[in-house]
Amino acid sequence: MMTEVKKKVPGIGLSLDIYAVALALLLALLVRFNLIPAVKW
Amino acid sequence: MATTALARPQAVSLGRTAVELIPGLLLLAAVGYAGKFIEQSIATYTKAHHTTFPNIEYVLWAIVIGLVIANTTGVPRIFAAGIATYEFWLKAGIVLLGSRFLLGDILHLGGISLLLVALALSLSLTFMHPLGRAFSLKPKLTSLLAVGSSICGVSAIIAAKPSIDADDEDASYAIAAILALGAISLFTFPLIGHTLHLSDKAYGLWAGLAVDNTAEATAAGALYSDAAGKVAVLAKTTRNALIGFIVLGYALYWSSQGQAQTVSNKAAFLWKKFPKFVLGFLLISLLATLGFFTKPQLTSLANLSRWAFLLTFAGVGLRTSLRDLGKQGWKPFAVGAIGEVFIALVTLGLVYTADLYLHL
Numbered sequence: 001m002m003t004e005v006k007k008k009v010p011g012i013g014l015s016l017d018i019y020a021v022a023l024a025l026l027l028a029l030l031v032r033f034n035l036i037p038a039v040k041w
Numbered sequence: 042m043a044t045t046a047l048a049r050p051q052a053v054s055l056g057r058t059a060v061e062l063i064p065g066l067l068l069l070a071a072v073g074y075a076g077k078f079i080e081q082s083i084a085t086y087t088k089a090h091h092t093t094f095p096n097i098e099y100v101l102w103a104i105v106i107g108l109v110i111a112n113t114t115g116v117p118r119i120f121a122a123g124i125a126t127y128e129f130w131l132k133a134g135i136v137l138l139g140s141r142f143l144l145g146d147i148l149h150l151g152g153i154s155l156l157l158v159a160l161a162l163s164l165s166l167t168f169m170h171p172l173g174r175a176f177s178l179k180p181k182l183t184s185l186l187a188v189g190s191s192i193c194g195v196s197a198i199i200a201a202k203p204s205i206d207a208d209d210e211d212a213s214y215a216i217a218a219i220l221a222l223g224a225i226s227l228f229t230f231p232l233i234g235h236t237l238h239l240s241d242k243a244y245g246l247w248a249g250l251a252v253d254n255t256a257e258a259t260a261a262g263a264l265y266s267d268a269a270g271k272v273a274v275l276a277k278t279t280r281n282a283l284i285g286f287i288v289l290g291y292a293l294y295w296s297s298q299g300q301a302q303t304v305s306n307k308a309a310f311l312w313k314k315f316p317k318f319v320l321g322f323l324l325i326s327l328l329a330t331l332g333f334f335t336k337p338q339l340t341s342l343a344n345l346s347r348w349a350f351l352l353t354f355a356g357v358g359l360r361t362s363l364r365d366l367g368k369q370g371w372k373p374f375a376v377g378a379i380g381e382v383f384i385a386l387v388t389l390g391l392v393y394t395a396d397l398y399l400h401l
Contacts, residue, residue, distance in 0.1 A: 020132035021321030027137065028325055031341045032334055039341040039348070 065123015066352075069130075072110070072359065073351035076103030100263045100354050104227065107358020116359055127356020131256050132318040134349030138274055139325035140334060140342040147275060147326055150246070153399055154279040157250055157391045162287070165191040165384045172379060176372045181207040181300075184291055185215035186373060190380045194219050194254030197284050200314050204292040206301040217365065218377035223257035224361055226381070231264045237389075243396050245269035249276025250388040253381075256357050259350060278319055285314035 030036045076099040087094045110116065116124065166187050173183025185207055189198045195216050202212045230252060234244040245262050248269065252258035255277050262273025289310055295301035304310050329339060 016129055017132055017317035017321070020129050020318050021136050021324075024133045024136035024321055024325065027133075027345055028140070028328070028334075028342060031338050031345070038337060039344040041344040041347050 061122040062126060063123060065120040066126065067123070068116075068120050068359070069124060069127060069352045069355045072106050072355035073099075073103045075106055076100070076354070077351060098264055099351065100260050101227075103351065103354040104260060104358040107355050108361055108363070109358075111359050111361060112363050120359075124356055124359050127353045127360065128256065130349040130352040130356070131259065134346045134353060135255075135259075135274055135278060136318055136321035136325055137342050137346035137349065138271065139322040140329045140339050141271055141346075142275065142326045142329070144323075144326050144330040147323070150242075150272065150275050151279045153395055154246065154250065154276040155283075157246070157388065157395060158276075158280050158283060160391055161250060161384060161388050162191050162283070164387050165380065168383050169376070169380050172376050176376050178372055178376055179211060181205055181295070182211040182214060182373060183376065184295070185211055186218060186377050186380065188287055188291065189215050189219040190222075190253055190377060190384060192280055192284055192287050194223060194257070196255065196281070196316070197288065200284055201288045201291055204288050204301065204304075204310075204314075205295040214373040215377075218373045219253050220361065221374060222377050222381045223252060223254040226252045226385075227257055227261050227264065227357075230261045230385075234265050234269075239392075240396070241266050241268035242272050243392050245272025246276050246395070247385075247389055247392045249273040249278075250280065250392070251381075251385045252277075255281060256353050260354050260357060263350065263354075278322055281316045282319045284316060285311040288314050 027036075031039070079102045080097065080099040083094055084096070086092075169187035169190065170180075170183055173180070173186065178186075184205060185198050185201055188201045189195070198212055198215050198219065201207070230244075230248055234247070239247065244265050245268065248261040248265070249258055249272065252261045252273075258273050258277040259270065263270035289304065289307060292301055292304050292310070296303045325342075328334065334342065
């Protein structure tokens with residue numbers, strides 16, 4: 001079953017970084033300008 | 042064996058419908074949260090009953106739960122797309138973790154990491170090739186194993202494969218060996234670290250320098266302590282930043298042998314292979330250093346990073362098939378394993394020396 005999963009895994013490569021950075025920066029701005037509540041752990 | 046790494050190294054298509062991602066994302070969240078819940082429940086129970094029980098971090102629970110699911114019931118195809126996002130969360134988590142570093146710390150520890158990486162790298166690359174020859178491995182498979190074990194695991198193999206015109210099969214073997222060894226190091230590194238009474242910084246640096254895959258290096262660090270996890274991410278990020286240079290070196294070598302395409306524009310090649318999340322990590326760190334965030338906001342960013350890692354660790358377990366890892370040929374695994382032990386020992390020695398003379 002896991003082999004199936006791996007075959008279907010979409011390509012995750014270097015350009016994915018751009019989206020990860022964009023999301024992280026967006027979250028950082030939301031936190032900075034208090035647009036989302038404090039995040040607890 | 043088909044693996045993640047053989048897919049083209051292009052981004053998950055943004056056009057992929059959210060519906061396809063939801064089941065896997067929910068599974069990642071459920072497995073990760075279950076790990077967190079178990080850790081907290083045990084802590085609450087032992088506190089209430091005044092008993093002692095070793096503190097097992099949510100990281101390990103999440104990985105083990107994922108491993109059990111993947112290797113018993115299996116993971117139905119409907120979850121595949123969502124599970125595949127674990128690396129996306131890893132990178133977003135690393136960028137957010139940049140807020141916990143002052144730029145000066147990055148320059149200090151990153152500089153030491155860079156120095157140690159360069160030393161470990163030259164030693165491991167010179168060690169891996171004779172080793173591969175001794176086991177009669179194909180030279181390109183040895184190159185991929187050397188790149189994977191000395192730099193950055195699966196990402197480096199993905200980056201190197203087209204550049205040196207390696208076979209799919211070679212890449213699969215190399216990736217399987219790196220993944221198997223990464224899984225083993227998750228359980229062995231913290232034990233060795235505790236046995237040697239390594240400080241958080243020394244252990245984190247060692248894990249970041251010696252564990253290959255970024256997800257496993259992050260997990261191996263976090264399993265030791267929060268502080269060690271932070272240092273492991275920094276050291277690993279430094280290593281990742283070198284991918285382009287190593288791959289370029291191999292591409293130039295194999296093209297000089299007439300067995301790979303020539304590299305016409307080296308600067309463009311380096312930029313293409315450079316992991317861009319490193320820039321995001323540095324940017325967030327710069328903002329934190331400049332006082333852009335208040336203290337409570339920095340706490341929120343650190344917690345967001347933890348949530349992102351929680352999804353990642355669940356994905357590490359869910360994507361690891363013990364059966365598939367066992368199917369690979371024994372030779373690539375043996376070369377990878379011997380190389381890993383060599384690198385682990387060399388980096389451990391380097392970290393000890395650095396701790397002594399450079400004061401980590």
